[in-house]
Amino acid sequence: AAGHSERERPRVRVSPGTGGGVGAREADLVGRGGGWGEPVASCWLRRVAADNRGGWTPPPRPPRTGEKTMGVIGAGPTGIAAARDLAKLGYGVVLYEALPVAGGMLTAGIPEWRLPRDLCKQEIDEYLTALGVDIKLSTPIGFGTYPGAEPANKNAIPLDDLMKTHDAVLIGVGTQQPQAMELPGEDYETARGQYPGLWFMERVNLQPTVEVGTRVAVIGGAFTALDGSRAQFRWGAGEGWFRCGVATRDVT
Numbered sequence: 001a002a003g004h005s006e007r008e009r010p011r012v013r014v015s016p017g018t019g020g021g022v023g024a025r026e027a028d029l030v031g032r033g034g035g036w037g038e039p040v041a042s043c044w045l046r047r048v049a050a051d052n053r054g055g056w057t058p059p060p061r062p063p064r065t066g067e068k069t070m071g072v073i074g075a076g077p078t079g080i081a082a083a084r085d086l087a088k089l090g091y092g093v094v095l096y097e098a099l100p101v102a103g104g105m106l107t108a109g110i111p112e113w114r115l116p117r118d119l120c121k122q123e124i125d126e127y128l129t130a131l132g133v134d135i136k137l138s139t140p141i142g143f144g145t146y147p148g149a150e151p152a153n154k155n156a157i158p159l160d161d162l163m164k165t166h167d168a169v170l171i172g173v174g175t176q177q178p179q180a181m182e183l184p185g186e187d188y189e190t191a192r193g194q195y196p197g198l199w200f201m202e203r204v205n206l207q208p209t210v211e212v213g214t215r216v217a218v219i220g221g222a223f224t225a226l227d228g229s230r231a232q233f234r235w236g237a238g239e240g241w242f243r244c245g246v247a248t249r250d251v252t
Contacts, residue, residue: 015080015123015127016123017050017051017123018106018115018119018123019043019046022114022115050119056122056126061130061131061132062090062132064090064091064092065090066090066091068091068167068168069094069166069167070092070169070170071094071096071166071168072086072093072169072170072172073141073162073172074096074097074104074174075097075099075124075135076106076172076174077105077106078174079095079097079170079172080103080124082170083095083133084128084131087128087133092134095128095133095135095136096136096139096140096141097136097137098138098140099206101137102124102128102135102137105174106124107120107124107205108201108202108205110205110223111201111205111227111231114227138155139156140157141156141157141158141162142156142158142159176198178196178197179196193211193212197220200228201224201227201231204228204231210231210235212232212237213237216229216237
């Protein structure tokens with residue numbers, strides 16, 4: 001980012017392979033930090049470096065500097081980065097994730113053919129475990145634990161109990177609700193075959209089968225729309241088309 005020198009940036013990226021593989025390329029169009037130098041293809045460079053790094057060596061486990069423990073809710077990019085930094089500072093870290101996989105939208109939102117899962121497992125699960133982070137999957141916090149709630153995952157933990165377990169808790173759950181178009185007929189709860197892009201991609205990535213029709217329309221033209229359209233053809237759709245609010249040249 002402009003105004004930050006190279007010395008102020010982390011010496012080692014948390015996940016160079018995933019970031020280089022699916023990171024947005026907007027940053028590659030501007031100059032380097034501080035306004036000096038020409039733009040560089042940083043995402044492509046990270047991808048090439050990660051793909052050709054050879055054998056993967058787990059990082060050394062940092063020493064504990066005290067008895068304090070930190071709870072991190074959400075194993076998406078925010079939670080991953082926080083858990084890594086806290087572990088390197090010497091804290092005991094427990095990372096809680098409601099989904100059966102770590103990674104957040106990296107693994108629940110982006111399809112496997114664009115971001116290989118073995119790479120995610122290496123740069124997230126194996127990396128954090130090597131640092132001493134305890135990852136608890138399928139463990140929602142708060143959901144289903146309040147009075148009168150519907151039965152939820154047996155591993156669910158009330159937030160109050162979690163606060164008593166750790167010296168501090170970071171909530172990094174991200175934005176789970178899709179953006180509504182506010183159009184007549186928009187009904188994701190009862191209308192059959194109508195999905196927000198986020199929910200559809202979660203089904204593609206986390207469920208064995210997804211119901212799609214033979215003719216599919218995709219509203220949008222960015223990453224989620226393109227991933228969703230490719231997924232639909234893989235699940236049997238025979239015809240599809242886009243409806244997006246940007247010029248065709250901007251759909252990349």
